Amino acid sequence: xAAPLLEVDSVTVDYVTDVADIxxxxxxxxxxxPGEFLGIVxxxxxxxxxxxxxxxxxxxxxxxxxxxxxxxxGHDLVQLRDDELRHVRWRDYSVxxxxxMNALNPMKSIGAQFKDTIRAHVKMAPDAxxxxxxxxxxxxxIDAVHLESYPHQLxxxxxxxxxIAMALLFTPQLVIMDEPTSALDVVxxxxxxxxxxxxxxxxxxxxxxxxxxxxxxxxxxxxxxVMYAGQIAEIGATASVFEQPLHPxxxxxxxxxxxxxxxxxDLTGIPGxxxxxxxxxxxxxxxxxxxxxxxxxxxxxxxxxxxxxxxVRCILVGEPSRERGGxxx
Amino acid sequence: xxxxxxxxVLLRTQGLTRHFRLGGIFSQQVLHAVDDLDMTIGEREIVAxxxxxxxxxxxxxxxxxxxxxPTAGQILFRGRSVRSLRSRKDVLRYRGxxxxxxxxxxxxxxxxxxxxxxxxxxxxxxxxxxxxAQRHLEAARVFETVGLTPGSDxxxxxxxxxxxxxxxxxxxxxxxxxxxxxxxxDEPVSxxxxxxxAGILNMMATLRDEEDVSILYITHDIASARYxxxxxxxxxxxxxxxxxxxEVVLSRPKHPYTQLLLSAVPDPRDRAxxxxxxxxxxxxxxxxxxxxxxxxxxxxxxxxxxxxxxxARPMGAAHEAACHRAVADGxxxxxxxxxxxxxxxxxxx
Numbered sequence: 001x002a003a004p005l006l007e008v009d010s011v012t013v014d015y016v017t018d019v020a021d022i023x024x025x026x027x028x029x030x031x032x033x034p035g036e037f038l039g040i041v042x043x044x045x046x047x048x049x050x051x052x053x054x055x056x057x058x059x060x061x062x063x064x065x066x067x068x069x070x071x072x073x074g075h076d077l078v079q080l081r082d083d084e085l086r087h088v089r090w091r092d093y094s095v096x097x098x099x100x101m102n103a104l105n106p107m108k109s110i111g112a113q114f115k116d117t118i119r120a121h122v123k124m125a126p127d128a129x130x131x132x133x134x135x136x137x138x139x140x141x142i143d144a145v146h147l148e149s150y151p152h153q154l155x156x157x158x159x160x161x162x163x164i165a166m167a168l169l170f171t172p173q174l175v176i177m178d179e180p181t182s183a184l185d186v187v188x189x190x191x192x193x194x195x196x197x198x199x200x201x202x203x204x205x206x207x208x209x210x211x212x213x214x215x216x217x218x219x220x221x222x223x224x225x226v227m228y229a230g231q232i233a234e235i236g237a238t239a240s241v242f243e244q245p246l247h248p249x250x251x252x253x254x255x256x257x258x259x260x261x262x263x264x265x266d267l268t269g270i271p272g273x274x275x276x277x278x279x280x281x282x283x284x285x286x287x288x289x290x291x292x293x294x295x296x297x298x299x300x301x302x303x304x305x306x307x308x309x310x311x312v313r314c315i316l317v318g319e320p321s322r323e324r325g326g327x328x329x
Numbered sequence: 330x331x332x333x334x335x336x337x338v339l340l341r342t343q344g345l346t347r348h349f350r351l352g353g354i355f356s357q358q359v360l361h362a363v364d365d366l367d368m369t370i371g372e373r374e375i376v377a378x379x380x381x382x383x384x385x386x387x388x389x390x391x392x393x394x395x396x397x398x399p400t401a402g403q404i405l406f407r408g409r410s411v412r413s414l415r416s417r418k419d420v421l422r423y424r425g426x427x428x429x430x431x432x433x434x435x436x437x438x439x440x441x442x443x444x445x446x447x448x449x450x451x452x453x454x455x456x457x458x459x460x461x462a463q464r465h466l467e468a469a470r471v472f473e474t475v476g477l478t479p480g481s482d483x484x485x486x487x488x489x490x491x492x493x494x495x496x497x498x499x500x501x502x503x504x505x506x507x508x509x510x511x512x513x514x515d516e517p518v519s520x521x522x523x524x525x526x527a528g529i530l531n532m533m534a535t536l537r538d539e540e541d542v543s544i545l546y547i548t549h550d551i552a553s554a555r556y557x558x559x560x561x562x563x564x565x566x567x568x569x570x571x572x573x574x575x576e577v578v579l580s581r582p583k584h585p586y587t588q589l590l591l592s593a594v595p596d597p598r599d600r601a602x603x604x605x606x607x608x609x610x611x612x613x614x615x616x617x618x619x620x621x622x623x624x625x626x627x628x629x630x631x632x633x634x635x636x637x638x639x640x641a642r643p644m645g646a647a648h649e650a651a652c653h654r655a656v657a658d659g660x661x662x663x664x665x666x667x668x669x670x671x672x673x674x675x676x677x678x
Contacts, residue, residue, distance in 0.1 A: 043522045044493070156382070185381040185549050190593040213523050215595040256524045258556035260579070260594040267556070269527030273492040 005173055005206050006032040006055070011068035013047070013054050016061070020278045024050040024063070026230040032206050034173065037197075039217030039238065040210045041253065042227035045274050048210045049098070051227070052176050055208070056095050057085055073173065091121055093174035094167035096160075098182065103163055104151040110137070110162050111147030117166055136165040140195060157188040164196065174206045181216060193220055214253045218242055226250045229275050229285040236310030246312045248292045284314065292316060339511060339543055340370045340393070340427075344402035347388050351615065361614045362388040364567040365402070367641070370511060370543050375533060377546045377554035377575070379590070380564035383612065386547045389564075390513045393545070394429050395420065425455040428504035432516040434496035438488045444496075445484035447503045448472070455507040471502045474540065476532055494525040501532065511543045512536070518553060530557045552594050555579055560647075563587050566612035566622035569641065573648030581658065583650035585627050621653070629654050 013025040024047040032038055042048045053059045055070055057077045070077040073092055077085065097103045105113055114133040118124055124132070134144035140161040151159055160180055167175050177196075181189040197220050200207055211217055217224055218238065225235040226249060234247040245251045252270040259265075272289040275281055281288050287297035294316070302315040345366040351358040363385040370376050378386045391397045393404060395411065404411040406423065414420050428451075431437040438444065448468045452459060459467060469480030475498040477483040488496060497517055504512045514533070518526040534557055536542050548554050554561055554575065561578045563571040563586065571584040582588045612622050621627070624634040633653050641649040645658040 043524055186551070186593040186595070187381060187589060190595065213595075219595065253524060256527055258527075258530075258552045260552040260555060260591060264555065264576075267527035267531070269531075270524040271528075273494065273525070 004031040005034045005036075005073060006030075007069075007071040008055060009069045009071070011051065011054050011070065012066050013050050013059065013063055014066050015063050022277045023280070024230050024277060025054060027068070028227075028230075028232055029068075030225060030232075030235065032174070032208065035200070035204050035206055036223065037200060037207045037209065037221045039221035039224040040208060040227060041212065041214050041217060041224060043212055043274050045277070046227045047230040047277075048227050049178055052095070052178055052208065052210055056089065056093065056176055058095070086121065090117070090167075090172070091170040092172055093176065094170070094172045096163050096167050096175065096177040096180050098178045098180070104159060106151050109148055109150055110154075114147070114166060114169065117169055121170065132169065136168045137162070139168060139199060140165045157184055157192060160184065160192060161195070164199075168199070168203070168205075171203060172205055174208070176208045178210050179212070180209075182211065182213070189216070196220070213257075215257065226253065229280060230277060231285060232304060232311060232313060233286065234310065234312045234314075236308075236312075240308070240310065246307060246310060246317045247286075247314050248290045248316075249286050252289075252291075286314075337372045338369050339372045339374075339407065341405045342366055342368050342393075342402065343405070345389070345392060345399055345404065346401040347385075347392055347397055348400045358615050361567050361617055363392065364617075366567075366569055368562055368569060368572070370545060372510070373537055373541050373543060374560065375537055375544045375546055375558045376560045376562060377548060377558035378562050378564060379548055379551050379554050381549055383566075383614070384564040385567040385614075386564050387515055388567075390429065390515050390545065390547055393511075394427060394513055395424065421455065425507040426509055427511045427513060428507055428509050430497075430500045430504050430512060430514040430517050433520050434493055434500055435488075435520070437500055438496060440488050442487075443484065444486055444488060444491065444499045447499070448484070448506045451503055451506045468502075468506065471505045472499075474505060474536075475499075475502045476528070477502065492525075493521050494528060497521060497529055498532065501529075501536070505536065505540065505542075509542055511545065513545050513547070515547045516549070517546070519548070519550070526553065527556075533557055550594075551579075551590050563590070566614050566617070568622060568638075568651060570623065570652065571648075571650040572641070573644070574646075577645060577648050581645070581648075583644045583648070583655040583657075584623075584652045585629055585654075586623050587650075589626075621651075 008028065008030045010027040010029050011025055012023065012027055015022040015024055028051055040048050040051070050063060053063070054065050057070070059065055065078065072088070075088060077088070080088070111133055115129050118129050118132065133147055137144050137147060142158055142161055142165070146154065154162065164180070181192055184192065193216065196207065209217055209221065221238045223236060224238045224241050226233045226247065228249050233249045234241060234245070241250060242254065245254055255267065256269050258267060270289055275285060283298040283300055284302050287293040290297065296315060300315065302313050304311050304313045305317065307317055345363060347363045349360045349362055350356060351360055366389065378389060380386045388397065392399055411423065414423055438447065445468055448471065449464055452464045452467055468484055472480035472483050477495060477498050491499070500517070518529050521529065530553060533544055533546065537544060546554065546558055558575050561573060561575050562569050563584065565586045571578060571582065571587045578587065579591065582591055619638055620636055621634040621639050624630040627634065631654065639651045639653050641651045642655070643657065644650050644655060
C-alpha cells in the first residue's frame, strides 16, 4: 500500500469554557490514502465538524486541540506556523463549508471571489487568473459567463458547485467537505454527488465527506467512519459496514429512515438524544440509547478493537475477535 | 381526487392560484407560485405534498392557513368557502381548526419564554372556557400526547434545554392544544437529524389514529412521505402533476417528474450509483407561457407539451396525472418516437 496522504493520530479537541472543558473530539485516529473517498457520519453535536476543523487546522477559540497530530504529505500540520500553513492550505488541501448559501460573499461576483482566493496564495497574471477561474467553473458544469454573476443570481445547487470549483482552484490532493448537500433537494443532491465522484475519479484527489445522512455516502465512499459523542464508533470499508454493521449505533443509523423500495416497515429511529458532552455517560457513551446494552456497558469504556479490518468501539463486538486471535488493535 | 377509503372530505380547493408581483410598481414580472390547484384532504388522513424548493408547496400551506389571500380560486372547509369567514370569531375558529407547524424548530420558539408559553397562550385565545388550572392540565396532556413526558416537567423547560426533536414535538403540541382537525406541517423533519426523524413521523401517525386529526405533510423527501402518508400530491412549478394513494403512485408513477424524484432518492441498501443527466435546476415560474412546465427537463416531451398545459387525467382508481404522455393503467401506450430510460425503469419496477 502506498504511503498514506493523511494520518490523523489520536486527535483530541476541547471547547474551553468557564464552567467545564467540553471534549468534542476524543482520541480520533484515521488514515487516508491518495484518491480515497472517506465518509464521516454522525448526528449533530457528535464532533464531526470539529474534527474536520482540527484536520484543516482551522480551529479557533474556544476550541483547542489538546493532543494528537495531523500528518499530511510529509508535514505535521499541528507544528506548522500560520505563514507556513498558508502554503499548504488550499493549495494542497481545501475545504468546502456547510451551506454555500452563506459561504459566498453576496457583495462580490463569483469571479472576484475566485481572484481573491488565488491572490492570497500565489502571484498570477490577471489573464491567467481568468483562464483558471473559467476552467474550474466549467469543471463543475457551470458556464464561464457566471464569473460575472453574483451569488443571488445562482440557484442553491449552482452556488454549492461554485464553492466546489473554488476548492479546486489549485488542484489539491485532498478536498474536505462539510455537509455540502444537506441544503439541497434530492434531485440536486444526487446530481452534485455524481459530479463530485466524477471529478474525484478524473482529478484523483482524496475526499473527506461529512454528513448526518448515511444513505448519501453509501453509494460514493470507499470507506465510512461513524462517529458518536466525539469518538469513533466504527470505521471500515463502505460495502461491509452497510452489509453487516457491527456497532449497534451504526445499525440504528441504517434503520433510522424509511426506504423508498421494498416493503414498508415500521421504524423506531434511535431513542433518546445525543449526550451532553460536558457530562458524557460513564462506560460506553452510547449505552443509554443502545438496544443491545448489557450491565457491563455502563462501567467500562470499550476499547477500539479490530474485526475483519474494521475498527469498532463496542464490547459486544470486541471480545470474539480476541478469541479468534491476533487482530486486536 | 377523492380521499382514499371513501372518508369524508374535510377540505377542498378549486382552482387555487396565487401569484406574486416582482420588482417595482411598474414591473410586469409575475411569479406564479401556485396555479390552478385542485386538491382534497379527507378526515383522519395524512396527505403528503411533495416537491422541490420553489414548487409552491409552502405557498399552498400559507394559503390554507389564511396567511395569503388567493389570487383566484377558492378553499372550501367543510363545504364552506374560507373567503366567506368575515367575523373575527369565525376566522379565529378556522385558525384553531387549521394550525401550522413550522420547519425550523430552532427559530420557531421565543428563547426567553418557557416552552409552555405558546401552548398556554393558544389555549387562552382559542379555548376561553378553560380556567387557569384547566389550561395547565390540558397543556400537560397535549405534551404527553406528543411524547414529551412527564408533561408537567417538560412544560417548565426553556427551548435551549431541549433537543431539536423535542422542540418539534412542542410545535405539534402547540397545534394540538387548539383541538385542530387539520394540521399544516411544513417540512417538520427536514431540519432534524436522520436518527430522530422516524420518531416525529410515528407521532404524526399516532395523532391521526388517536386524536382524529388530518395532516398536510409538506416535504421534499418522498421516502418519508411514503412512510407516513395515505395519499400523495406531487407538485412541480406550482402545478399538481400527480395525485393518488401513496403506494399506487410510488409503484406505478405516471408523471416523468415523479419518476425522476423516485430515481433520485438515495437508498442505503442500493449501492449502484444511479446515473442521470438532470441537474435539478429550478423551474421557470416567472411569467410562464402555456405548456407543460416540466418540458425543459422532461426526457419524453413532445411538441404538444410546449403548446398545451396538460390537465389532470385519471390514471387508475383515485390516481391522476397531468401529463400528455402518461398512459393510464390498462391502456396501450401511443406510439411516439424515442422510448426512454424512464419507461424502461418503469417497466422494470
